[in-house]
Amino acid sequence: MSFIYNAWSGRLARAQRFSWNPDGTPNFGFPIPAAIRLNVPSGEVGSTPQKAFGGTGLRAQYFSSQGTTPSFTTPLATENGQNVDVNWNMSSPHKVVPADHFAVRWIGQIQPRYSGLYTFQTFADDGIRVSIDSKNVIDAFAPGTARATRGFIYLEAKRKYPLQVDYLEIEVAARASLYWQSENQAFEVVPRDCLFPPAN
Numbered sequence: 001m002s003f004i005y006n007a008w009s010g011r012l013a014r015a016q017r018f019s020w021n022p023d024g025t026p027n028f029g030f031p032i033p034a035a036i037r038l039n040v041p042s043g044e045v046g047s048t049p050q051k052a053f054g055g056t057g058l059r060a061q062y063f064s065s066q067g068t069t070p071s072f073t074t075p076l077a078t079e080n081g082q083n084v085d086v087n088w089n090m091s092s093p094h095k096v097v098p099a100d101h102f103a104v105r106w107i108g109q110i111q112p113r114y115s116g117l118y119t120f121q122t123f124a125d126d127g128i129r130v131s132i133d134s135k136n137v138i139d140a141f142a143p144g145t146a147r148a149t150r151g152f153i154y155l156e157a158k159r160k161y162p163l164q165v166d167y168l169e170i171e172v173a174a175r176a177s178l179y180w181q182s183e184n185q186a187f188e189v190v191p192r193d194c195l196f197p198p199a200n
C-alpha cells in the first residue's frame with residue numbers, strides 16, 4: 001500500500017493502524033482533536049524503526065500519606081530507573097512503605113521520539129496527576145477506583161522536558177500506568193528508554 005503524501009493535505013480521512021478488542025470490534029485508539037493538522041497517514045510512519053535514546057528511567061520517591069493531600073516532603077525510600085507502569089494490587093511499593101495510605105512522586109525528564117500533539121493517558125487507582133514542562137497535563141489526583149484520564153500537550157522530537165507524576169493511594173487496590181500516543185507515536189506505555197532522571 002502506498003500514498004502520495006501531498007494528496008493528504010486538507011483531507012478529513014487518514015490511514016491508521018488499529019488492533020482488535022477482545023469482543024471482535026476494532027480498537028482505533030484515541031481520536032485526534034478537531035483542527036489538528038495531520039501531515040502524513042499515521043499508518044505509514046507508525047512502522048518506522050524507532051531509535052533508542054538510552055533513557056535510564058525516572059526517580060521514584062515513596063511517601064506515607066494520610067488523607068487526600070500528601071505533603072511530599074520526606075520520602076521513605078527512593079528508587080531510580082523507573083517508568084510508570086505498576087500494579088501493586090493490595091501490596092506495598094517498597095518494604096518501608098505501607099500497603100495503604102501511601103503516595104509516589106516520579107520525577108525526571110521525558111524525551112519524545114517525534115514532534116507532534118501527544119495524548120497522554122493515565123490508568124490509576126486511586127489518584128494521579130501529570131506535569132510536563134511545568135504544564136498540568138492530567139489532573140485526576142483524587143480518591144477513586146481504577147480509571148483512565150487523558151490530556152494533551154505538544155512536544156518536540158528529541159527535546160527533554162521536565163516530567164513529574166504524582167500518585168495517591170488511599171486503600172485496597174493500587175496501580176498506576178502512563179501511556180502516550182501521537183500521530184506518529186503508537187499508543188504504548190511511556191518506555192524507560194524515553195525517560196531520564198532529573199536534570200539537576
Ligand SMILES: [Ca+2]
Pocket residue numbers: 125126144169170171172173174
Ligand atoms: Ca486504591
